[in-house]
Amino acid sequence: MTEIFSYTAYRQLSQMFLAVIFFHVSEYFLAAVIHGKSSVTLKSLLISKHYLFAMIFSLLEYLIEIALFPDLKEHWVISDFGLVLVVIGEIIRKIAIITAGQSFTHIIRVRPDEHHQLVTYGIYKFIRHPGYCGFFIWAVGTQIMLCNPLSTIGFAVVVWKFFSTRIPYEEYFLRQFFGMQYVEYAQQVVSGVPFIN
Secondary structure, rough: HHHHHHHHHHHHHHHHHHHHHHHHHHHHHHHHHOHHHHOOOOOHHHOHHHHHHHHHHHHHHHHHHHHOOHHHHHOHHHHHHHHHHHHHHHHHHHHHHHHHHHHHOOOOOOOOOOOOOOOOOOHOOOEEOOHHHHHHHHHHHHHHHOHHHHHHHHHHHHHHHHHHHHHHHHHHHHHHOOHHHHHHHHOEEEEEOOOOO
């Protein structure tokens, strides 16, 4: 049981908590800067019941595994690879938000807006949904960083499933707003989430 207070647990859990805090605070901060503080709500922190459940499950998995199978958490190459993925995912997502500016929102637009434009430059030249791509990499990376085998698979499946319905829904409206311009763009640029066209 002393493994819970080991250097491994301290390092991995500290990295996880810092990653989660930085992700959500920076999302809120960018939303406030881009859209104005009066337009930002707690929804801009992107914390839902499902998200909280997943994070609690991953923490429980970590604590059980470090107590029962402490060697499982000692794979530093794997843990460090997860940390690299967390940083890469964070960078991709934040570049996406900054590049899109007022065209980026946390809630899918279902009506045209005067500030909404089709962004096809910067990172959007290479990835159609870099914000989703970054989040996918970040979320899976957090679990690899913790050496959580169950949550790594679980996060990958659940986040992919979420985006497999969200991306087509969002793209329906993007085709409505931007017509053939969006259709041609979507044919030329990958979505950024594996196996989702």
